Amino acid sequence: MKLTAWAVERDGERGRNVHLLVTVEAESDAPRAPVAMNLVLDRSASMRGAPLAAAVEAAQLLVERAGPKDYLGLMAFDGVPEQLVPLKLMDAEARAELSESLSALQAGEGTALHEAVDSGAAAVRRLFIPGARPKLLMLTDGEPSVGPRSLADFRTLGGKVAESGITLHALGLGRHYLPEILEALTAPAGTGFTHVDDAEGLPVAAAALVAELFGEVGTDARVYVKPMGFTELLCRHRYPARVEGDALSVGLGSLSHAFARRALFTGRLELADWSLGVTTTWTENGDTRRVSVPVQRVLPDSTEGRFIRAVGAELDLVAAESAAWKSLVRRNPIAAEQSLKVAEEALRELVRLAVDAVPAKRHVERLADLKLAVERRASELPALMVRRARAADAHTGLSIIQPAIPIRKAGN
Structure with missing residues (x-):
């Protein structure tokens, strides 16, 4: 290390x-450890068409990247979770079975998010592979409509999963999932969650997750x-x-x-x-x-000192940005304006410091959208921007914002 x-x-x-x-x-x-991971994919009605196809493509990346010592399983959920493929060692036969099951997924009705995470984690706990890292990767595009729905329930569940030794990763797709729920599920494991604007962005997000999941x-x-x-x-x-x-x-x-x-x-x-x-x-x-x-x-102006200051400025920026969106949601434009000023000053500080490892440019577009919403005192908030900001806040707060690493498909 x-x-x-x-x-x-x-x-x-x-x-x-x-x-x-x-x-x-x-x-x-350093040699990586094998993983024992359950893929938990949302196949509710809102995933029908392009979203489900993109989710399958992203999951196929994981299957292709898995090594011969890794174990993968597949759970799909709509109103009811179903373990379609139990966790199996990724030999050629299991890899083909998992790939085929992914390709055959069809959308259903309802979103039993709580039960899916709980059941998916239980399936991982039932299988012990010495040396392997137990993991859960969950993708959803919607709010829970079946089973427990309160934030407290999901906080409890996230803590339970983490205490059992399972690391939970989450992808939130589009404008309808609840970022508070994904944050509650992932924060105890120290992973944060990833926001994806639309189906086209799923493969890129999956590529970054692959690097994290299969590089532990x-x-x-x-x-x-x-x-x-x-x-x-x-x-x-x-x-x-x-x-x-x-x-x-x-x-x-x-x-x-x-x-x-x-x-x-x-x-x-x-x-x-x-x-x-x-x-x-x-x-x-x-x-x-x-x-x-x-x-x-x-010293404050040394290379290391400027880096420390840049990390602090980025934390200030994303926290203030998230606070501003929350204030807009609560119809408190004055508080939103105050938070926006804090975020903009932090952005200016990042620009002044010019630290390559903490680039200011990755925040410019989001703050421009926030400024426009604050100036207009928008009555209907752009849901994508809110979720994008919450995901950036979660990742920065856990120090895991990194550029996506391209994943080349097998045979290329």
Whole structure:
């Protein structure tokens, strides 16, 4: 693993602050672990036609990329979930069966989202493959219409799935799914969810997920930060956090080749003489690794200092953007305008810093749409923009925004 911890000291609104950025990145040549993954695909009436065809194409990418030690299964759901193919080792026969079952999918009626996730996870739990990573990949384009529908129910379910050791990934398609539900399901696993505007974008989104799903090197990554000389310490990213003894412990989730995990901490100083002790742990090949990471103090205008500032600015931007959309939904235009100003200032800061790894341009289009909605005080909000913003907020908050990696089909 590549491990770094950079700290920069700066003036804050309530005194002197220290910003600490911890990065954990898998080596590109580290061997990946096999996966045991259940594909949970929505085949409700709204998926009929192009959406279902695109979902099948995206799922076929996963089948093609799966290795000979991977296990895949297929559950489809409308008003009732159905395990069409149990989790099987991806030999030639199983690969052909799964591909054929995907091609034969037809749309039905109803959306039993809660039961589908619960049943899909149960199928994964029933099969133990030593060394394999249990996973669930769910795709939906609609709101639940059958079974539990409250956000609290889905939060409970997301926690239950994560506690059982299963990592849940989710794709939300179009304008009708509820981003709050996907966030509730995926946040406990530290994955966030992916938004796709339309059926044409599904293969690209699936390609990025393939890189993450089939590139996993370690699991249960955690960072421990022990502060000395501070009055408080906060983790800016929304990873699950807890206090353990005299340290703040933050769970980063899984580590994949394509996705560095970063955690930004901000602490308010009490003493001029301060220190931060950083330790990381993760599980790799069945063994728990524990490594102390030396903290390098950097200047605000150094390359590392500008990177820390850019990560913080991006977190501010997407949080304010999401807050603005929420205010518009609640018919509170004044609060939306205030949040928009915060987001625009954060965008300007990203432009000033010009850090290649945190590009400002990926936020420009969304903020332009938000500004137009705020200026018009739109009575009918563009649902795609709201969901896109919520997905960006979820991913940035969990430090997993990365460019999509092209996947070449077998035989090309």
